[in-house]
Amino acid sequence: MATALAPAARNERLAWAAVLALALAGWHGVPRGTFHFDDFHHVVRDEATHALPALLERLPDGLRPLTRLTYFADAALFGEQAAAFLRTNLVLFLACAFLTGLAVRRRFGPTAGLLTTALVVAQPACAEAVAYVSGRSSLLMATLLAGALLAVEHRRLALAGVLAALAVAAKETALCFPLLLLAWETGRPKDQALPRATWLRVVALALALTAALFAFHRYRELARVSPLVRPFGETVLGNLQALPQTLSLLVRPWALSIDHGVVATPSGEVLGAVALAVAVTAAFALRRKAPLVSLAVGWALAALLPTSSVLPKADLVAEKVLLLAWLGPAAALGAFLGPRLRLAGAVALGLVLGASSAAAAFRVEDFADDVQLWTRAVRVNPAHARAWRNLGTALIGAHRPCDGIVALDRAIALSPDRAPDLAPYDVYREECTPRP
Numbered sequence: 001m002a003t004a005l006a007p008a009a010r011n012e013r014l015a016w017a018a019v020l021a022l023a024l025a026g027w028h029g030v031p032r033g034t035f036h037f038d039d040f041h042h043v044v045r046d047e048a049t050h051a052l053p054a055l056l057e058r059l060p061d062g063l064r065p066l067t068r069l070t071y072f073a074d075a076a077l078f079g080e081q082a083a084a085f086l087r088t089n090l091v092l093f094l095a096c097a098f099l100t101g102l103a104v105r106r107r108f109g110p111t112a113g114l115l116t117t118a119l120v121v122a123q124p125a126c127a128e129a130v131a132y133v134s135g136r137s138s139l140l141m142a143t144l145l146a147g148a149l150l151a152v153e154h155r156r157l158a159l160a161g162v163l164a165a166l167a168v169a170a171k172e173t174a175l176c177f178p179l180l181l182l183a184w185e186t187g188r189p190k191d192q193a194l195p196r197a198t199w200l201r202v203v204a205l206a207l208a209l210t211a212a213l214f215a216f217h218r219y220r221e222l223a224r225v226s227p228l229v230r231p232f233g234e235t236v237l238g239n240l241q242a243l244p245q246t247l248s249l250l251v252r253p254w255a256l257s258i259d260h261g262v263v264a265t266p267s268g269e270v271l272g273a274v275a276l277a278v279a280v281t282a283a284f285a286l287r288r289k290a291p292l293v294s295l296a297v298g299w300a301l302a303a304l305l306p307t308s309s310v311l312p313k314a315d316l317v318a319e320k321v322l323l324l325a326w327l328g329p330a331a332a333l334g335a336f337l338g339p340r341l342r343l344a345g346a347v348a349l350g351l352v353l354g355a356s357s358a359a360a361a362f363r364v365e366d367f368a369d370d371v372q373l374w375t376r377a378v379r380v381n382p383a384h385a386r387a388w389r390n391l392g393t394a395l396i397g398a399h400r401p402c403d404g405i406v407a408l409d410r411a412i413a414l415s416p417d418r419a420p421d422l423a424p425y426d427v428y429r430e431e432c433t434p435r436p
Helices: 002-027 037-044 052-061 065-078 082-108 110-121 124-130 133-153 157-170 172-184 196-213 217-229 232-251 266-285 291-307 322-337 343-368 370-380 385-397 401-414 416-432
Strands: none
Touching: 002 082, 002 110, 002 343, 037 133, 052 065, 065 082, 065 133, 065 157, 082 110, 082 124, 082 133, 082 322, 110 322, 110 343, 124 133, 124 322, 124 343, 133 157, 133 172, 133 322, 157 172, 157 196, 172 196, 172 291, 172 322, 232 266, 232 291, 232 322, 266 291, 291 322, 343 370, 370 385, 385 401, 385 416, 401 416
16 A cells, blocks of 8 residues: 555655745745835834844834744844845745645645645735735735644644734734635535534634734724724725725736725726625625635635725735735635646646746846836836836936936826925936036
């Protein structure tokens, strides 16, 4: 028996090695990136990244303490260069993908697990969470929740609870874990389903973690201020519009951008509400006949619920949230294809994964410097003034003042009311104006 099983085990190990090679082909450029705008405020210039006393002062009443600890550890162990932080991001991403694949393998079989992992590592929409230092909180949260899911599959429920709690310490939106687990359990045979007592513990843990967050002053302040930022109805309708647009980026790699510039409109809000209603209805109606569809839809919606419902946000569409949202659909697709894949289908899927991995590699290159990042943004949305403004300042910072002034002039043309904000750059305009 052992001799008969050996070739299969060896082939599976080779297949996992091939998936790792696919991952490295798409994401090897991550450590070549640099710090970008938010990184300077949250990481580079934050004393809690560099000084232990500042860190210890921050932790008792700060946001996302586990994420903050990882920044401090990176700086202390590997130095304060962007490459050190980005290498950690890359390791976390690989861990997230492989933990998800192992959970799927445990439930749906080896082929499904392999395909799921390949689908995760070939998704270019994950780039903002991986190749951007400030994407760490979303990335760390997703990795810990993937570990919690694997622990649930092995019925190590205490470990799953610890990992879920750590995920909340990485990013508070991990409180959606009970909903993710509910989507994951869709279609599970009754004799294998989680008992009711376990569900009660899961809900109790989520409530306890929510209460624990409000023990921190910063979270209480956010809860107090958030309704004042934007009216409640306006926030909900805007987020409804953004939800389908955000999810569509999973299949539109050419539309990926650091800044989408989406503005809420009545028609968009109505379409978003209709799309959400259709998705929820379909997920519920198909939970028995097509449970994998319910898993994919339910997981994606649950992952985006914390940031796409009642909380106001500066940008309606953001890509960092897509890593966690993609894990469920990838698992469902892997589980569906696993038992059905034949030679022709495997070849076609390999070509798709290869092309998607190449798209991921190109997307990672956008994060190599600010000029590339914002050049991509204005290419995707040439009517967005903020993207042109940021491209202009990036070009000036890269010692290309004349190109920068051209970009800033475009920003002023699109948003004349912001022209006074750009007055400090007029000194470069004088340098670039041809003299008679």
